[in-house]
Amino acid sequence: MTRTPIAAGNWKMNGTNAEARALCRGLAGIDAIAGVDVVLSPSFTQLGLVWDFWCGTDVHIAGQNMHTQPSGAYTGEVSPVQLAEVADWVIVGHSERRQFFCEDDQALALKLRTAEMNGLTPILCVGESDAERENKRTANVLTRQVSIALGDDPAPDGLVVAYEPVWAIGTGKAATPDEAQSACTHIRSVLSDKLGEEVADGVRILYGGSVKPDNIADFMAQPDVDGALVGGAALDADAFLAITRAIAASG
Ligand code: PGA
Numbered sequence: 001m002t003r004t005p006i007a008a009g010n011w012k013m014n015g016t017n018a019e020a021r022a023l024c025r026g027l028a029g030i031d032a033i034a035g036v037d038v039v040l041s042p043s044f045t046q047l048g049l050v051w052d053f054w055c056g057t058d059v060h061i062a063g064q065n066m067h068t069q070p071s072g073a074y075t076g077e078v079s080p081v082q083l084a085e086v087a088d089w090v091i092v093g094h095s096e097r098r099q100f101f102c103e104d105d106q107a108l109a110l111k112l113r114t115a116e117m118n119g120l121t122p123i124l125c126v127g128e129s130d131a132e133r134e135n136k137r138t139a140n141v142l143t144r145q146v147s148i149a150l151g152d153d154p155a156p157d158g159l160v161v162a163y164e165p166v167w168a169i170g171t172g173k174a175a176t177p178d179e180a181q182s183a184c185t186h187i188r189s190v191l192s193d194k195l196g197e198e199v200a201d202g203v204r205i206l207y208g209g210s211v212k213p214d215n216i217a218d219f220m221a222q223p224d225v226d227g228a229l230v231g232g233a234a235l236d237a238d239a240f241l242a243i244t245r246a247i248a249a250s251g
Contacts (some may be wrong), residue, residue, distance in 0.1 A: 006227030007244040008039035009234025020046040024053040031057035036248035042102025047086040063247040068114045080118035086229025089121040095166045105148035116156035123160045123250040130167040146190045160204045171184035180207040181222035213242035220250035
């Protein structure tokens with residue numbers, strides 16, 4: 001099964017509108033790189049302008065979060081209906097959402113279904129903490145996170161899973177390619193148990209955590225790593241272009 005790899009940039013809570021525009025300009029030509037799906041995930045206030053900038057290209061735009069209700073009295077939240085006006089993808093369950101905003105596996109299960117109902121392709125983020133890793137709980141944590149988020153329903157359309165060990169995010173201490181491969185293989189086996197082998201084979205699984213232009217090729221050499229979710233390096237247009245080219249070249 002061939003899986004088109006993904007280069008996804010998570011801009012987190014960074015930049016002004018002017019800076020977001022400049023970053024988009026710096027990424028000129030990224031839509032012409034063949035053999036890779038590009039996803040940009042700016043913060044809510046930048047979504048409209050980034051969506052308009054890439055309109056008519058193959059670049060996908062992702063929200064970093066969303067509420068599960070279509071509308072209502074939820075001050076400060078953004079609904080999936082609102083998000084779908086300026087994005088076609090959404091990140092679900094980033095570890096920073098789990099850590100700082102108390103999102104748990106059950107809440108994320110609902111968000112996955114919400115994404116599907118609103119035509120948004122979800123990137124479900126999973127990954128163990130430093131303590132869980134030290135206690136050799138990585139496989140258990142990944143099994144729990146993937147199983148509960150998926151529930152007993154069929155996979156949401158286009159489901160993407162990102163393996164992002166919490167200890168590797170923003171630390172400069174990336175997982176080794178072997179660690180990434182073994183976690184991604186495990187995730188695929190959990191998907192296979194839940195969804196069947198054929199479906200699991202088609203799900204793209206990304207690695208995220210201190211991905212840089214100089215380590216991406218080693219991750220992409222792993223058979224179960226289908227791309228990257230990039231934080232810090234995605235804020236540097238040249239670095240993200242280099243990562244995207246390396247991902248495309250891996251196919
Ligand atoms: P990082 O972040 O690349 O800065 O480690 C990755 C992420 O949080 O998605």
